[in-house]
Amino acid sequence: MAATTAAPTTGIAPVPQITAHRIEREPTGWRSWVLTTDHKRIGIMYLVTTFVFFILGGVEALLIRLQLGTPDNTLLTPETYNQLFTMHGTTMVFLFVVPIMAGFGNYFIPLMIGARDMAFPKLNALSYWLLLAGGIVFYASMFWTPPEAGWTMYPPLSNEAFSISGGTDAWIFLIHLTGLSSLVGAVNFYCTLANMRAPGMGWGRLPLFGWTILIYAVLLILALPVIAAGVTMLLTDRHFGTHFFDAANGGDPLLYQHLFWFFGHPEVYIMILPGFGIISEVLPVFARKPIFGYKAVAAATAVIAFLSLIVWAHHMFTTPSPAVVLVFFMLSSFLIGIPTGIKMFNWIATLWRGTVEFKTPLLFAVGFLSVFLMGGITGITLATFPIDWQLHDTYFVVAHFHYTLVGGAIFSIFAGIYYWFPKMTGRKMHEGMGIVSFIVMFIGFNMTFAIQHAIGLEGMPRRIYEYPDMNGLAWMNLLSTIGAFVFGLGILITIINIARSLKTGAIAGPDPWKGNTLEWFTTSPPPVNNFDSVPRIRSVEPMKDIRRQVERQTRPVDQRGEVAPEHTVTGG
Amino acid sequence: MRRGVLSDRPATMIPAALRSVRLLLPALILGAIGTLILTPVASADFLSPENGGSPNADSINSLYWILFILSCIVFAAVEGALIYALVKYRARKGAVPAQIRGNTRLEIGWTVGAAVILVIIAIVTFIQLGDIRNAPSTDQTAGLQLPEQPTPGETDTPDNSAFPKNGRSLRVQVNGQQYVWRYTYPDDTPENNQDNAFDYETMVVPTDTTVTLEIKAQDVAHSWWIPKLGGKFDAIPGHTNYTWFKVPGKLADTTFRGQCAELCGRNHANMIAHVKAVTPDEYTAYIERRKAEIKAGNAAAAQKRQQIEGEQ
Numbered sequence: 001m002a003a004t005t006a007a008p009t010t011g012i013a014p015v016p017q018i019t020a021h022r023i024e025r026e027p028t029g030w031r032s033w034v035l036t037t038d039h040k041r042i043g044i045m046y047l048v049t050t051f052v053f054f055i056l057g058g059v060e061a062l063l064i065r066l067q068l069g070t071p072d073n074t075l076l077t078p079e080t081y082n083q084l085f086t087m088h089g090t091t092m093v094f095l096f097v098v099p100i101m102a103g104f105g106n107y108f109i110p111l112m113i114g115a116r117d118m119a120f121p122k123l124n125a126l127s128y129w130l131l132l133a134g135g136i137v138f139y140a141s142m143f144w145t146p147p148e149a150g151w152t153m154y155p156p157l158s159n160e161a162f163s164i165s166g167g168t169d170a171w172i173f174l175i176h177l178t179g180l181s182s183l184v185g186a187v188n189f190y191c192t193l194a195n196m197r198a199p200g201m202g203w204g205r206l207p208l209f210g211w212t213i214l215i216y217a218v219l220l221i222l223a224l225p226v227i228a229a230g231v232t233m234l235l236t237d238r239h240f241g242t243h244f245f246d247a248a249n250g251g252d253p254l255l256y257q258h259l260f261w262f263f264g265h266p267e268v269y270i271m272i273l274p275g276f277g278i279i280s281e282v283l284p285v286f287a288r289k290p291i292f293g294y295k296a297v298a299a300a301t302a303v304i305a306f307l308s309l310i311v312w313a314h315h316m317f318t319t320p321s322p323a324v325v326l327v328f329f330m331l332s333s334f335l336i337g338i339p340t341g342i343k344m345f346n347w348i349a350t351l352w353r354g355t356v357e358f359k360t361p362l363l364f365a366v367g368f369l370s371v372f373l374m375g376g377i378t379g380i381t382l383a384t385f386p387i388d389w390q391l392h393d394t395y396f397v398v399a400h401f402h403y404t405l406v407g408g409a410i411f412s413i414f415a416g417i418y419y420w421f422p423k424m425t426g427r428k429m430h431e432g433m434g435i436v437s438f439i440v441m442f443i444g445f446n447m448t449f450a451i452q453h454a455i456g457l458e459g460m461p462r463r464i465y466e467y468p469d470m471n472g473l474a475w476m477n478l479l480s481t482i483g484a485f486v487f488g489l490g491i492l493i494t495i496i497n498i499a500r501s502l503k504t505g506a507i508a509g510p511d512p513w514k515g516n517t518l519e520w521f522t523t524s525p526p527p528v529n530n531f532d533s534v535p536r537i538r539s540v541e542p543m544k545d546i547r548r549q550v551e552r553q554t555r556p557v558d559q560r561g562e563v564a565p566e567h568t569v570t571g572g
Numbered sequence: 573m574r575r576g577v578l579s580d581r582p583a584t585m586i587p588a589a590l591r592s593v594r595l596l597l598p599a600l601i602l603g604a605i606g607t608l609i610l611t612p613v614a615s616a617d618f619l620s621p622e623n624g625g626s627p628n629a630d631s632i633n634s635l636y637w638i639l640f641i642l643s644c645i646v647f648a649a650v651e652g653a654l655i656y657a658l659v660k661y662r663a664r665k666g667a668v669p670a671q672i673r674g675n676t677r678l679e680i681g682w683t684v685g686a687a688v689i690l691v692i693i694a695i696v697t698f699i700q701l702g703d704i705r706n707a708p709s710t711d712q713t714a715g716l717q718l719p720e721q722p723t724p725g726e727t728d729t730p731d732n733s734a735f736p737k738n739g740r741s742l743r744v745q746v747n748g749q750q751y752v753w754r755y756t757y758p759d760d761t762p763e764n765n766q767d768n769a770f771d772y773e774t775m776v777v778p779t780d781t782t783v784t785l786e787i788k789a790q791d792v793a794h795s796w797w798i799p800k801l802g803g804k805f806d807a808i809p810g811h812t813n814y815t816w817f818k819v820p821g822k823l824a825d826t827t828f829r830g831q832c833a834e835l836c837g838r839n840h841a842n843m844i845a846h847v848k849a850v851t852p853d854e855y856t857a858y859i860e861r862r863k864a865e866i867k868a869g870n871a872a873a874a875q876k877r878q879q880i881e882g883e884q
Contacts, residue, residue, distance in 0.1 A: 078838040150835050156809055157792040157837060162750075247810025253793060254808060287661070293674035318795060318833075319806045320813040323705070323733070330697070334690045341686035342679065348654050349678070353670040355663040366658060373650050377643045380690070384697050386704045387636050389803020390621040390629075393795060393833045459622050459799040461833040464841035472618070 037121035038528055042128050043107030044424065049132055050100040055495075056139070057091035060084045062488055065448075069481040071469035081465035082148035083167070089151030090171060093267065094178045095135050097409045101274035102127070102185050104416050105213040107424065109189060111519035111526060112207045114198025114534040119191035127185035134177030141170035150463060152260060153234065155245035155253050160238045168238065172231045179224045186217035186224075193217075198518065200537035207517045207540065208291060211298045212277030215305045216270055222309065223266035230259035254319060261312035269308040271405060273301055275412030276343060279365050282415050283347055284541075285513050286362035287354030293346045294540055300339035300346075307336045317385040318392050326385045333383035340376055344369065359513070360434030364415035367442050371407030375400060378453065393463075396456025402449045414441070414494065421498070422512045426524040427505030433497040441490030447483025451476050516541035622799030625828050625849075626817035629802040631703040638696050642689065704802075705733040707782050707816035710740040714821050715780035716852040718742060734784050734814035741782040741816065744775065748787070748794030748807035750836055751843040757859055769862040774846040778855035779821045787813040792837065798830030798847050806834055819849040 027035050036042060064084050067076045076084070106124065110117055118124045141147065145165035149158040158168050193214045197206065206214075233244040234256065243249035245256045276297075284291045291297060313321065313329040347369055356362065378400040382388050391397060422428050456462075458471040467473050511520040520543050522531055538545050620640065623633035661667070710718055721739040723732040735741060745756040745765075755775040756768050777783045787796050789807035797804030801817040819826070825848075832843035850858065 078841065082835075082838060082840075148838070154793060154835070157835065162792055162837065247808075252810055254811065288663070288669040290671060290673045292672065293679050296674065296679050318804050319808060320811040331694060334694060337690055338683060338686045342683055344650060345682045346679070348650070348657055349672075349675075351654070351657040351661060353672065354661050355667045355669045356658055356661050357663045366654070369654055370651060373647065377647055380693065381636070381639050381643065384635070384639060384693065386632050386697065386701060386803065387621070387639065389704075389805075390632050390636070390799065392804060454618050457619065457621055459830070461797070461831060463835045464831075466841050 037117070037125050039106050039110050039118045039121065039124060040424075040526060040530075042124050043103050043105075045128055046099055046103030046106055046131070047424075049128075049135070050096050050103055053091050053095035053135060054100070057088050057096055058488060058491065060088040060091065062484055064088060065481040065484040067465060068467070068477050070478065071474050072466050074466075076465065078465045079148065082150075082463070083146040085463060086147045086150050086171075087142075090138065090147075090174065092405070093151060093271070094174060095131075095138070097271040097405065097413075098182060098267070099131050099178070100413055101213070101216060101271070102131075102182065102189075104209075104278070104413075104420070105189055105216070105274065106185075108420065108519055109192060109210060109213055110196070111423075111522065111530055112210055112517045113193065113196060113201060114518050114521075114531060114537070115192060115196035116529045116531070118188050119196060120188050123184050123188050127181045127188065130177050130181035130184065134174045134181060137177060138170050138174035141167045147171040152264070153231075154260075155234060155237065155256050156247075158234060158238075159245065169235070172235050175227060175231045179228050182220050183224050186220040189213050189217040190221070198534045198537050198542075201542075204295070205537050205540045205542075206298075207277075208280035208294065208297055208301075209274070209277035209517075212273045212280070212301055215301050216274050219266045219270050219273070219305050219308065223263040223270070226259055227263035227267075230256055230263070233259075254316075257316055257319065258312070261315045262309075264315065265312040266305070266308045268401075268404070269304055272408045272412075273305065275368070275409045276301065278412045278416040278419070279347060279368055281517065282361045282365040282419050283350045285419075285515050286357045286359055286365075287351045288357070288514075289350060289354035290516075290541060291346070292349035292352070293342075296342055297346050300342045303339040304336060307332060307339070311336060314383055314385070314388070317388045330383055330385045334380065337376065337380050344373060344376070358435075359418075360429070360431060360438060361415045361419035361513075363435060363438040364411050364418060367438060368408060368411035368415065371403055371411065371442075371445065374450075375403030375405075375407055378403065391456060393461055394456035395452040395460050395462055398462050399449045399452035399456060402452070406445060406449070411441075414438075417494070417498070419513070420519075421501065422505075422508030423519055423524045423526070425502060425505070426508055427501050428508045428512060429501040429505060430497050433493055437490050437493035437497060439490075440493060441487055444483050444485070444487030444490050448480050448487055449483070451479050451483070455480070511543065514543075514547070516543050518542050521546060625798070625800035625819055625823065625826070625847075626802050627708065628704050628817060629800055631700055632803060635697060635700040635704070639693060642693065646689065707734050707736045707741060707784060708818060709736040709738050710742070710782045710818075711780040711821075714852075715782075716742060716778040716855060718781070732814075734816045736782050736784075741784040742778065743784045743786060744777070746775075746785045746787045746796055746807070748789040748791075748796070748832065748836070748843075750791050751832070751839040753794075753796070753832075753843070753845045757862075759859075759863075767863075769859045769866060771862070773844060774827070774848055776848045776850055776855060776858050777819065778852040779819045779824045779849050781852060781855075782816055782818045784814065784816045787815070793834050794832045794836050794843065795834035796830075796845070797833040798828045798845060800828045801830070801847060804833045817847075819847075821851070823849050824851045824854075825849070 026032065033041060033045065063076065064081070067073050067081055067084075106118065109115075145167045147153070147158075147163070147165070147167035147170065149163050149168060153168065153171060156162060193206070193210055233242065236242040237244050237246065237251075243251040245251050245253045247253060280291055280297055311329055311333045313325060314333045317326055317329070378396070382391055382397065382400055418429055418434055455473060455476050458473060458476070460467055460473055467477070508524050510523050512524075513520070518534075518537075519526075521535070535542065535546060620636050621629070621633055623629040710716060718740045721741075721743075723735040723739060743758050747754040747756070752772050753775075754770060754772050756765060756770045759768050761767070785796065785805075787805050787807045788811075789809050791809070793809065794807040795804045796807055796813075796815070798817075801819070802815065805813040805815045807813060819828075828847045828849070830845045830847070832840060832845070834840075836843060
């Protein structure tokens with residue numbers, strides 16, 4: 001479509017050229033969404049779809065917490081309970097956190113690098129529809145028998161002998177479909193970032209969110225084929241008579257665990273690195289200060305990604321493994337603490353000596369810093385394998401990875417939503433509601449998960465549908481359940497805020513935050529082809545340069561002949 | 573509120589009292605965090621893994637405490653720096669953000685700092701590791717009298733750390749199945765397991781005696797875990813996992829509770845394990861009694877079978 005409207009060249013063409021046979025009308029209504037190849041529309045579909053799955057996964061989490069609210073509760077049957085935590089984990093990982101990062105990437109990577117679209121717009125649409133198909137296949141199992149062997153789907157429990165239901169197969173199909181979706185998307189991101197950056201935007205001037213999406217794409221390309229193989233082997237074990245994971249016939253269930261976690265640990269960073277990218281964009285804007293150590297932050301991302309490929313067996317410290325394996329994976333896991341620490345310090349240093357404006361995106365970004373730190377510290381505790389022998393598969397682990405994923409991914413996603421909502425819709429979100437939402441979420445989150453460390457230390461394993469009234473488990477679990485509902489309320493406030501801001505939010509204008517990156521150069525929401533012209537990029541903060549240039553050119557000269565002072569450096 | 577760079581009121585005009593309040597605030601917040609951390613320390617059990625039943629659980633607990641204290645220092649320092657930065661450098665009249673893009677020395681500094689902390693943790697872990705992994709010998713006088721036995725050759729844990737050097741440990745076979753644990757006690761005919769005493773759910777063990785567990789699973793994966801007796805070890809079909817514990821004599825007649833820690837199906841929550849510690853003499857008597865019970869039960873079953881076959 002874009003080609004048919006290209007303007008005829010003004011020079012002398014050697015042969016007559018036909019530039020357009022006919023003008024196709026832009027589709028309107030629902031067709032404008034279903035048939036679109038525009039990265040912004042696809043991005044919005046990604047964001048909306050994944051947010052719906054987030055709500056579904058959240059409802060599942062609340063049901064789980066409701067069941068655990070009191071000891072020996074009989075609200076849910078063990079069968080339903082196992083189905084719920086399987087659905088919750090799978091939804092949050094495969095249908096929410098990973099694809100919502102692709103949603104932000106889709107919308108903002110072309111804008112941030114000054115491109116008109118992704119490298120392969122049709123493949124981009126395919127990515128989205130594969131994701132949706134995966135989600136539908138998986139959730140359709142709700143009407144029959146959902147899977148119940150946990151999101152890790154370990155055999156032998158997930159073998160046909162113990163999980164006869166088709167739910168497990170629906171889960172395998174989901175992994176295949178969303179995996180393909182992510183792979184296609186990852187190749188697209190890589191090609192876009194490698195080839196379509198604005199003139200002057202060398203790798204050293206790529207926004208940090210671009211760096212993290214690039215590395216997210218590389219990790220997906222490296223890790224996904226392994227899980228694809230693993231679940232295909234599981235599928236053939238279940239239905240086609242192979243014995244890859246069947247110990248009785250020469251197979252080995254541990255092989256699956258290795259394959260799963262070889263993917264599974266990079267997956268953790270696939271989920272969190274783009275969040276790091278969002279934080280690295282938000283903090284400098286609201287501290288009115290450049291990111292501290294751009295190169296170090298970008299390099300730390302790459303180092304984390306590399307290390308994430310060699311730590312997988314720290315999920316398997318309690319399996320029968322030789323001591324040398326345990327020691328190796330303990331030390332490699334420790335190493336991840338170094339680049340993560342570098343990032344943490346660089347972020348704090350970015351705030352240091354800035355002028356911090358407490359807008360909602362900044363609050364979520366700071367919330368991220370304060371809770372992700374906790375997840376990082378408990379991560380080192382768990383990486384110490386003798387300690388992991390006590391804590392593995394208990395609520396301590398549940399607390400740890402929720403501190404990294406809810407604290408890390410969800411808080412950064414919310415920072416991203418509040419930060420970019422004006423760009424996507426042209427309207428601002430309500431600040432007051434945003435602040436209240438953050439405070440309620442922050443309190444609810446810590447109430448839910450801080451106490452779960454203690455629950456785990458008292459010996460409560462995860463994935464159990466009931467627990468006896470002993471060791472104070474009753475009050476601690478009740479506190480956690482109340483916290484979960486408080487957290488849910490906080491999220492609900494943001495949902496209401498989004499709904500009302502879509503209609504009644506203040507008009508944002510192209511650059512409401514005085515941002516640093518190119519997406520703020522175009523209108524809000526941006527037109528179909530994003531930019532009429534792309535400026536030459538001279539630094540990692542092109543918008544700062546552009547604002548300075550505009551100011552120099554348009555600074556009004558008043559009647560006394562004096563130039564008005566600069567007033568846009570610290571926007572209010 | 574809109575605050576410009578060129579403000580009419582310079583920063584020095586902020587009253588000194590106000591500035592000391594600003595310093596007080598982070599101090600107060602740090603104090604509050606400190607109190608929050610220190611109060612539960614009084615009820616330490618809440619903040620650390622279960623222990624007290626076996627030396628390996630105790631060693632894990634002390635290693636955990638070292639890491640916990642280090643973690644608290646790091647946590648307080650980083651959160652403190654964050655809160656300080658937010659309070660001190662919040663946007664206000666007259667403030668100009670410093671356009672700093674980095675500081676190589678500082679960045680190398682905190683990279684090295686993080687590495688040093690991790691090296692310390694690794695060293696402390698290696699120091700404690702021996703006590704956690706290597707099984708001590710059974711007490712020669714207080715414990716059960718056991719013969720020296722060779723350690724099994726090829727295992728998944730090739731260094732055989734769950735077996736004492738002199739081989740004097742009570743080797744109990746633990747078998748996980750949906751949703752119960754079965755324990756087979758050793759007897760003096762190790763080549764024949766059919767006539768051994770066995771138990772479900774509750775394992776009876778002698779005190780002051782090193783008990784080495786040989787953990788297997790027969791259907792799906794399970795995980796053996798009694799928190800007070802040390803870490804958990806997965807039972808995976810096709811593999812044997814090993815661990816050990818040794819209950820001190822003063823804890824005779826104590827029952828330790830635990831449960832399966834690896835999702836094994838719908839009733840995973842109900843796959844409970846108990847370990848009851850008794851004196852070695854009581855243990856010997858118990859095994860004899862158990863053997864007699866099993867013999868009588870088998871005989872009764874055989875009789876019943878004959879009776880039914882006769883009726884057909």
